Amino acid sequence: MKLPPFALHRPESVGQASRLLADLGDEGAAYCGGTELLLAMKLGLASYEHLVDLKRVGALRGITQADGHVRIGAASTHHEIETSAVLRAAYPELCTMISQVANVRVRSVGTLGGNLCFADPHSDPASFLMAAGAVMTCQHGDTTRRIPAADFLTGPYQTALAPGELLTAVELPPRPDRAALSHLRFKLTERPAVTVTAMLTLAAAGSASPAVATARLIVGSVGSVPFAADTAVLVGAPAGDFKARAAVCAEQAAAGCAPLPDGEASADYLRHLVFIHARQALREAFAAA
Numbered sequence: 001m002k003l004p005p006f007a008l009h010r011p012e013s014v015g016q017a018s019r020l021l022a023d024l025g026d027e028g029a030a031y032c033g034g035t036e037l038l039l040a041m042k043l044g045l046a047s048y049e050h051l052v053d054l055k056r057v058g059a060l061r062g063i064t065q066a067d068g069h070v071r072i073g074a075a076s077t078h079h080e081i082e083t084s085a086v087l088r089a090a091y092p093e094l095c096t097m098i099s100q101v102a103n104v105r106v107r108s109v110g111t112l113g114g115n116l117c118f119a120d121p122h123s124d125p126a127s128f129l130m131a132a133g134a135v136m137t138c139q140h141g142d143t144t145r146r147i148p149a150a151d152f153l154t155g156p157y158q159t160a161l162a163p164g165e166l167l168t169a170v171e172l173p174p175r176p177d178r179a180a181l182s183h184l185r186f187k188l189t190e191r192p193a194v195t196v197t198a199m200l201t202l203a204a205a206g207s208a209s210p211a212v213a214t215a216r217l218i219v220g221s222v223g224s225v226p227f228a229a230d231t232a233v234l235v236g237a238p239a240g241d242f243k244a245r246a247a248v249c250a251e252q253a254a255a256g257c258a259p260l261p262d263g264e265a266s267a268d269y270l271r272h273l274v275f276i277h278a279r280q281a282l283r284e285a286f287a288a289a
Contacts, residue, residue, distance in 0.1 A: 001042040001043065002042065003041055003042055003180045004041060004047060006048055006049055006050060006051050007041070007049060007050045007051070008050075008051055008053060009028075009050060009051070009052045009053065009056075010052075010053045010056055011052065011053075011054070011056070011057060012056045012057060012058075012169055013059065014059050014060070014139050014166055015141060017030065017052055017054060017057055017166055018139060018140050018141050018164050018165065018166055019141065019164070019229040020052050020287070021163070021164045021165075021166070022140075022141075022163060022261075023164075023165025024050045025163065027048060027049045027050055028048060028049070028050035028051070029046075029050075029051055029052065030051075030052045030054055030117075030166065031051055031052070031053065031054065031114065031178065032053070032054045032055055032060070032075045032111045032113065032114050033077065033106075033109040033110040033114050034109070034114070035102070035106050035109060035110040035114070036110075036114065036115070036118045036120065037051075037114070037118065038126040039154075042112040043182055043261075045055070045133065051219075053257060054075055054166075055075070057075065058262055059073070059074060059129050059168065060073045060074050060075035060113065060166075060168055060169075061073040061075045062076070063076055063080065063081065063084045063086050063087060064086065065086050067091060067174070068086065068173070068174025068175070069171055069172065069173060069174060070086060070090050070091065070171065070172040071137075071169050071170075071171050071172045072087075072112060072115075072171075073168070073169050073170070074111065074112060074113025074114075074116075074166070074167045074168050074169055074170065074171060074232070075111050075113055076111060076112055076113075077107065077108060077109060077110060077111050077112075077186040078102075078106070078107035078108075078110050078111070078112065078115075079104075079107045079108045080100050081094065081095065081098045081112060081244060082095045082096075082098045082099040082107065083095075089131065090172070090175055091172055091175065091181075093180075093181040093182070093183060094128060094132070094172075095129075096183070097124055097125070097128050097183045098112075098124075098125070098198075100124065100185065100266070101115075101124055101125070105200045112125060112170060113167045113168075113170075116129075116136070116152065116153075116159070116167060116170070117159055117161065117167055118157065119155075119156065119157045119158055119159050120156075120157065120191070120227065121151050121156045121157075121220075121223070121224055122191035122192055122220065122221045123191070123192070123195075123220070123221065123261060124183070124185060124192060124219055124220070126149065126152075126153055126225075127183075127195045127196070127197045127218040127219065128181070128183050128195075128197045128218075128261060129149040129170060129172075129193075129208065129216040129218030130149045130150050130197070130216075130218045130220075130226055130228065131150075131181060131183075131197035131198065131216045131217070132172055132173070132181060132197075132199060133149070133153075133172075133173050133199075133216075134149040134150075134170050134171060134172050134173070135147065135148055135149065135166070135170075135171045135173075136148075136149060136152045136167055136169075136170055136171075137168050137169040137170070137171060138161060138165050138166065138167050138168060139165065139166050139168045140162060140164055140165040144168075145154050146171075147160055148230065149170075153217055153225045153226065154225070155224050155225060156224050156225075156260075163248050176201045177201075178201060178202040178203075178204070178205065178210075178213075178289050179199065179200065179201040179202075179289060180199070180200060180284075180285045180286075180288035180289035181197060181198065181199045181285060181288075182197070182198045182280075182282070182284035182285040182288065183195070183196070183197045183281070184196050184197075184277045184279040184280060184281045184284075185221070185277075186273050186277060188264045188265055189264060191221070192220075192221045192269065193221060193222070193264065193265060193270065193273065194219075194220075194221055194222055194273045194274055194277055195219070195220040196217070196218070196219055196220070196227075196253075196274065196277040196278045196281045197216075197217075197218045197220075197281065198213075198215070198216070198217050198218075198278070198281035198282045198284070198285040199216045199285060200212055200215050200216075200234070200282070200285040200286055200289050201213045201215075201289065202251050202286075202289045209238040209239045209240060210238070210239055210289075211236055211237060211238045211239075212234050212235055212236060212237045212242070212286070213235070214233060214235070215231035215234040215249075215282075216228065216231060217229040217231050217253055217278060217281070217282065219256075219257055219274055219278065222257045222258075222259050222260070222270050223257055223258045223259060223260060224258075224260060227256070227257065229249065229252060229253035229256060229278065230249070230252050230253075230256070231249055232255075233245050233248050233249050233252070234246065234249055234282070239286075242282075242283075242286050243283065246279055246282040246283055246286070247279055249278065249279075249282060250274075250275045250278035250279035250282065251275060253274055253275070253278045254271040254272070254274040254275035254278065255271070257270070257271060257274050259271065
């Protein structure tokens with residue numbers, strides 16, 4: 001497989017990259033690691049006359065923390081994320097999740113921003129970031145806007161980015177006290193067929209039986225985009241009643257998903273997988289919290 005010919009552009013700032021992409025329109029695409037885009041081009045599934053290489057844009061790199069907020073530059077590689085001391089302290093579950101993406105070779109060059117902007121429906125990071133309440137920082141020229149992770153993906157291989165707009169960073173909010181996340185995945189082939197992330201926060205310590213204060217359950221890799229399941233049944237659930245309520249919540253999540261037909265599994269089987277993994281993720285998050 002050979003790449004078709006293209007012109008390569010190497011901007012050194014977000015502004016330069018944004019202007020280039022705006023000028024190139026549909027004939028241009030941005031890339032950094034290129035693990036998905038270049039493969040799609042080799043297979044003839046995508047074609048661009050111009051590629052904008054973002055490796056020299058220093059503003060897109062780095063993982064930092066300030067006032068409890070964690071900023072992950074969009075060009076940070078999966079390997080940089082899974083080995084980050086900042087993230088191991090603030091969101092160790094993210095490091096664990098990222099360590100399961102693809103393989104060592106891909107994680108060494110593939111980037112978080114590239115994964116999110118390629119918007120493959122069968123992917124892990126998007127559902128995790130939605131559960132964590134992450135926000136995407138995007139820039140077009142000198143204009144910056146923030147998009148909640150829940151609104152960033154709009155369809156298979158589609159995002160909320162405007163023409164010429166770049167994803168510059170992913171921001172994670174300060175971690176609440178007594179909060180935990182659990183991310184589970186199931187693969188039938190190379191890519192995950194089901195990804196489920198649960199985030200639970202328990203009420204303040206002091207009561208004999210801890211109760212759920214807030215809950216999020218995100219189901220991904222099944223439908224066209226990850227979706228948030230209804231978790232109202234979990235709020236206020238004490239330890240003695242949590243398993244039963246978690247099963248109800250998982251049933252609702254399974255019933256609410258709309259599996260994409262991919263020839264690998266039936267819709268009923270995928271819903272069953274959603275139920276099993278959602279129930280387990282909720283139980284694990286509750287125990288960890």
